[in-house]
Amino acid sequence: MAATLHDVARVAGVSFKTVSNVINNHPHVRDSTRAKVEEAIAALGYRPNLTARSLRSGHTGAVTLAVPQLRLPYFAELADAVIDAAAKHGLVVLIEQTGGERERELEVMSSPRLKMSDGLIFSPLGMGQEDAELVKADVPVVLLGERIFSSGCDHITMQNVAAARAATEHLLDLGRQRIAVIGAHEGEVIGSAGLRMRGYREALEARNIPYDDAIVGYMWSWHRANGAAAMRELLERGVEFDAVFGLNDTLAQGAMRVLQEAGYRVPDDLAVIGFDDLDETRYSLPTLSTVDPGRDEIAETAIRVLMERIKNPDGGAPREIETAFRVVGRESTLGRNNSGANEPGPSDPNR
Amino acid sequence: MAATLHDVARVAGVSFKTVSNVINNHPHVRDSTRAKVEEAIAALGYRPNLTARSLRSGHTGAVTLAVPQLRLPYFAELADAVIDAAAKHGLVVLIEQTGGERERELEVMSSPRLKMSDGLIFSPLGMGQEDAELVKADVPVVLLGERIFSSGCDHITMQNVAAARAATEHLLDLGRQRIAVIGAHEGEVIGSAGLRMRGYREALEARNIPYDDAIVGYMWSWHRANGAAAMRELLERGVEFDAVFGLNDTLAQGAMRVLQEAGYRVPDDLAVIGFDDLDETRYSLPTLSTVDPGRDEIAETAIRVLMERIKNPDGGAPREIETAFRVVGRESTLGRNNSGANEPGPSDPNR
DNA sequence: GCTCCATTTTACAACGTTGAATGCTTGAAC
DNA sequence: GTTCAAGCATTCAACGTTGTAAAATGGAGC
Numbered sequence: 001m002a003a004t005l006h007d008v009a010r011v012a013g014v015s016f017k018t019v020s021n022v023i024n025n026h027p028h029v030r031d032s033t034r035a036k037v038e039e040a041i042a043a044l045g046y047r048p049n050l051t052a053r054s055l056r057s058g059h060t061g062a063v064t065l066a067v068p069q070l071r072l073p074y075f076a077e078l079a080d081a082v083i084d085a086a087a088k089h090g091l092v093v094l095i096e097q098t099g100g101e102r103e104r105e106l107e108v109m110s111s112p113r114l115k116m117s118d119g120l121i122f123s124p125l126g127m128g129q130e131d132a133e134l135v136k137a138d139v140p141v142v143l144l145g146e147r148i149f150s151s152g153c154d155h156i157t158m159q160n161v162a163a164a165r166a167a168t169e170h171l172l173d174l175g176r177q178r179i180a181v182i183g184a185h186e187g188e189v190i191g192s193a194g195l196r197m198r199g200y201r202e203a204l205e206a207r208n209i210p211y212d213d214a215i216v217g218y219m220w221s222w223h224r225a226n227g228a229a230a231m232r233e234l235l236e237r238g239v240e241f242d243a244v245f246g247l248n249d250t251l252a253q254g255a256m257r258v259l260q261e262a263g264y265r266v267p268d269d270l271a272v273i274g275f276d277d278l279d280e281t282r283y284s285l286p287t288l289s290t291v292d293p294g295r296d297e298i299a300e301t302a303i304r305v306l307m308e309r310i311k312n313p314d315g316g317a318p319r320e321i322e323t324a325f326r327v328v329g330r331e332s333t334l335g336r337n338n339s340g341a342n343e344p345g346p347s348d349p350n351r
Numbered sequence: 352m353a354a355t356l357h358d359v360a361r362v363a364g365v366s367f368k369t370v371s372n373v374i375n376n377h378p379h380v381r382d383s384t385r386a387k388v389e390e391a392i393a394a395l396g397y398r399p400n401l402t403a404r405s406l407r408s409g410h411t412g413a414v415t416l417a418v419p420q421l422r423l424p425y426f427a428e429l430a431d432a433v434i435d436a437a438a439k440h441g442l443v444v445l446i447e448q449t450g451g452e453r454e455r456e457l458e459v460m461s462s463p464r465l466k467m468s469d470g471l472i473f474s475p476l477g478m479g480q481e482d483a484e485l486v487k488a489d490v491p492v493v494l495l496g497e498r499i500f501s502s503g504c505d506h507i508t509m510q511n512v513a514a515a516r517a518a519t520e521h522l523l524d525l526g527r528q529r530i531a532v533i534g535a536h537e538g539e540v541i542g543s544a545g546l547r548m549r550g551y552r553e554a555l556e557a558r559n560i561p562y563d564d565a566i567v568g569y570m571w572s573w574h575r576a577n578g579a580a581a582m583r584e585l586l587e588r589g590v591e592f593d594a595v596f597g598l599n600d601t602l603a604q605g606a607m608r609v610l611q612e613a614g615y616r617v618p619d620d621l622a623v624i625g626f627d628d629l630d631e632t633r634y635s636l637p638t639l640s641t642v643d644p645g646r647d648e649i650a651e652t653a654i655r656v657l658m659e660r661i662k663n664p665d666g667g668a669p670r671e672i673e674t675a676f677r678v679v680g681r682e683s684t685l686g687r688n689n690s691g692a693n694e695p696g697p698s699d700p701n702r
Numbered sequence: 703g704c705t706c707c708a709t710t711t712t713a714c715a716a717c718g719t720t721g722a723a724t725g726c727t728t729g730a731a732c
Numbered sequence: 733g734t735t736c737a738a739g740c741a742t743t744c745a746a747c748g749t750t751g752t753a754a755a756a757t758g759g760a761g762c
Binding site for chain 3: 756
């Protein structure tokens, strides 16, 4: 059995509370006593029992991260960033996979095991705006993404509209006029797809280019295979376009693959841009231009905001935070008037 | 403040222990009492305090998974599988990233916060065989991978040698004779690289094909960029080869990209195979043949073995378990005498 | 040598739960 | 109407820690 404060105290010849005082760096511990205790701690290999500490102190030093699936690269990279950000503050991360199912998402928030952590970073996919009031848990929640706004808890989101607009403008700047879209969601307004479409349309409007639904590929799911399928459909439709905006990188990769199979050259015949700046976009053939939506910033901000909220649960109104983005030009949009330089986006960290 | 057993008891008009009995499905609780208590539980929205339960019962219902980085797709998919497997048994997963650094790996094992979980699934990268005795923690450990054997704890590994041999044979069966390798580790014998190289050499020997170090690309790190770099080096070297075995999928993808850039057609000019069966291999251009090393089986077995060991820490000698593998033929090795069919590998779950 | 204060240490009571042991009901058997 | 044994419910003591308050120690001042 592991050593306890009492064991250490017995060996050091002091009371167990003194040992506790040493461990917690309390003032008023004589140096000689401290030395004696530390010796005993080392001798016994004592390690504090965090469960007991949690029970007593009321906090656990862990945070929960709930995401759809880690096998989706976006969420794997997000989780990676969250774990690193948490580690910097001495927190561990406990991960729940929801599969993007509304029911599981609700379950995660009401599960008693959420209380094994001090807070929840929650990236819903199945729940939507109509569920805003259901975003309630026994611990502070930081919401990620654009599925739900005004839920009453802190919310961090990327600038979907502005970033998608910038991506579209990046293509327009290459002289492309007929920009196909992959991954739109029929009738959606407020999700990632809807917002990015809005940015796309704004960019077109600003240049008086008519919106054409014929070059928009609707696709509910955003896996690579869906990008491929949507692109095949567009090709079969026989419509013309000179660029493709994948609403995420995975879709863009799938689309790009189909284009190449069909004999098109990227970027010469068709320029392609994605969204997310996944690691893999650096290694595709050609490398994929994309938008970095500020994933690291999202992770770090989420941890920071959550910690503040844990420390002070009633610390002011819920915050809506948008992260800075940046268009990352790579080979898939290389052109005559474009050397692949990065275009910084505006930073608006606390709107 | 959240409701406790005592609050529920007060509302239900019984002693708090009776409430505990109801929650834990103890026998000898009258139906009428049970109903009363359940009503009170619902009315108060009572949720058991898992921290207190852990302290009292000595187990937490969580397991720790320590991996190098989630942004490496292999580990993201492994973590995904582990979380799903754990969820089936009602366990949560707590993830630690070691960055593959030996020091961090040792730290994870000796950290007091490991005790926030009941066991550790540990995938070391920085530690090696010489550290076998250091694999010790306050909780049961299940070791994954091939960096360390005979550590005294349960160990689950893929059949690297046999699987790599099968992958090589898959290429040989296409009539390829000069199979380049990407990602070998100079002088390594026991790690993934060393074992897969052994499988490669065994396959060659069995067919009396001489081993040629000139078509082996050494590369310590296994990211996409490294696969690309190794392949560029091989091409510059001017050596001839008609197939490529990437010691993992990521390397193979990087290598394949460089080959295509250089004007080679895959699989016509060069067949390429990887290792790991990452999701993305299904979507590259061409789709990448690979070896499924049994990742889901690894995850499920790890959870099962760990649970057994948690329940019964002295339950017999440590086990060495190997998972079944299977060669997955895709477009990158499509040939005349090969329709891309899958070739099952032997199952040897309990050697 | 005694008092007094500051410093250091200790005792005690929580935190919310479960297991062991004990006490109280109830209905059936005598 | 007792007695007895289940069946049911309760009391008590942990689990290992930290905060509070009280006690001990020690050195300075008289």
